[in-house]
Amino acid sequence: MNYILFDGPRRNHLLPFTFTRPVAEIRVGIMTLRERWEAYLKTSFSSLTEAYLSVKFPTNLLEDNIFIDASILPTNELIAAINSLECNEVLVKGPLVIAYRAQLPKSSQQLLDFAKIEFKEDFHQINNTWDIFDKNADILQNDFDFLTEGRTSQPISKTNHLIHPERIFLEEGAKVEFSILNATDGPIYLGKHSEIWEGSLIRGGLALCDHAIVKMGGKLYGATTIGPFSKVCGEISNSVIFGYSSKGHEGYLGNAVLGEWCNIGADSNNSNLKNNYAKVRLWDYATERFEQTGLQFCGLMMGDHSKTAINTMFNTGTVIGVNSNIYVPGFPRNFIPSFSWGGASGFTSYSPEKAFDAAKVMMARRGVEFNQIEADILTHVFEITKKWRNY
Template sequence: MDFFILYDGSTEWKNLRPITLTRPISEIRLGILTIRERWEKYLGGKALVLTKPYLSKKYGMEKNPITVKNVFKNILLINSSFVPNNEELIPIIYKLKKDEAIFFKEKMVAVRRSHYRYRIDTPHMKKYNKIYHINQVVYIQYPWDIFLKNEIVLKQDFSFLTKGKNSFSLFGNNNLIFKEKIFLEEDIIAENIVLNAKLGPIYLERGVQIMEGSMIRGPVAICQKSTLNMGTKVYGSTTIGPFCKVGGEIINSVIFSYSNKAHDGFLGNSILGEWCNLGAGTNISNLRNDYSKVTVWNYEKKDFFPIDVQFFGLIMGDYSKSSINTQFNTATIVGINANIFGYGFPPRYIPSFTLGGIQERKVISFKKVCETADRMMNRRNVSFSISDKDILEYLYNSMYE
């Protein structure tokens, strides 16, 4: 398969904010890979991304030199919110013919069209020559689905990525428990650490550095060139994305690329976007004192609403940061580019591009937003690109013009 389209369902994209404010759904990481990377590996082709216009310059079809008319004939279109697996979904996708579709309940998973159409996320079953129904698939509808379903996807990824491959050896004085469930890529640096895969697999990508006294209990994935500082404790169902620096205690959380939680403090049942930083001593509550289910901020209703989840920590959008000793309450939602500091618990919803905490919040100037992002990314030898700036400017103007 040469090309296929991953498209953002409009309902799912809205529900997945703040994570999707700065990316299409296909760039969400869970398990070991992003959703796009996973589809490309399973189907052996190149994914073209159909997303919001303001995200398209960086992520969408505009960056691909292939024209629509040359590619989009007899094209496969896939809803990015669905995560592929080998058991049921992939074999059906390979046998799809023109105007045949796959549904999970009432939601379209994939369709093969004779030509490209933009309006593909409003399914009507009578429009298709044949409908396939699948019974089980990982479906990402809300941000908390990322950490709720991370263990399932991580285990699937581990089996898929390690099949027929040999793990590299880990040299030094280290303790590996259930070694057969531990897979190491090349150039891992570790000394006096514990890897315990009894409860689930552990996958370490190339260039990972794990400092002395660190302990990892699977299922866990540590991605390319990330660093675990001394004495880090990582519990199961956790993914640390590429180029991150982490420390302290982490459980059932997903940290996207280039984000830091480098110091002591607890992070549980949480999502950190890219380029986030938690200051030293930042702690996140992931359980209410009365053990009840949580309420979560809804961007559409602009209010909190109840969900059927008990353990829920923090969801933080890209570029946001907390100062030292920040204490986040259970089920806190932080937008993009927020700078959080001050005494007491911050509010459980913190808007994008705001500065402060419970006592006072101000809107950060867009000039300051760009200066901080440029400075932060340069420290990692990454350029703050024009497309990055354009995305932030669009969001900033949408919220504060």
């Protein structure tokens, strides 16, 4: 069977992260949404996404295909129901289209002619940006159980102090020395060739993905995911970093999500709790207004390639788009459009040419080429986000 993950109706609610990737490439827990489906079904998936993203993320269409909403996470019961679909059948839960089987992609209107199969079991779904950190604890635990079942961790150095070592798992090449690892409140997973340097304090859940690094004295807790090839230090709580990003110095990051190729300057901090303890509102690109998250703790959402200078401060519930550069003292406003340059005293437009020069250098440091495909995607993002920049 050929499986395709489609972006679905939640795509615009997941901006700015889906400006530069399909919904399927969002990371939560240990894996991306696509990687999780591939692990469960032991086969490859492609994505059905926006046209400007499809050169980098092409759709593999065959004669017979199953299309699955990429914002939904697999369960064994859900997989069984999906694999039982016949051609021109759609699996639903109330008004939500979970999956359908067809030769070609179908619109919501066209799916009305399909035979409807109702699914009654529960599953996780990433509906909004804040779900990425808010649901991270449960999803990380599920991923840990799935990935480590029947396997033995690599040996853990005796220089460390371990609490509940049975819930700590090191993949091949992972290293940790002279640190405290406490898995009481959640598992600790170290991906291949990841490293935790000396003097770090780790309280699970933690997913430190392949080749990621926690520098000396890092303090990580509260169901945090550090994506591949990222480097972090300072204090990080209940946050998700997709990959290839750096928060390499002191400063606080809490209840936050960072995309790829982000850099947080030394001693930068985000607030994750309002002084009056009120529930946090967050900018939603789909409705173009600040929406109630229902959460008391909600910090920073930062799209790909955005960066901060040293000592940058962010208000509770701040959303930053793609390729923005924030500096100068004070708190900038809590919605910063893509390709913005400035801070609390005001912003100017950040030209794609200058942004691309920085991206080439940063990506080369990780051995990744900034090519024309990346440039075309970011140029398109620059154009479609102009309406939010009044400078």
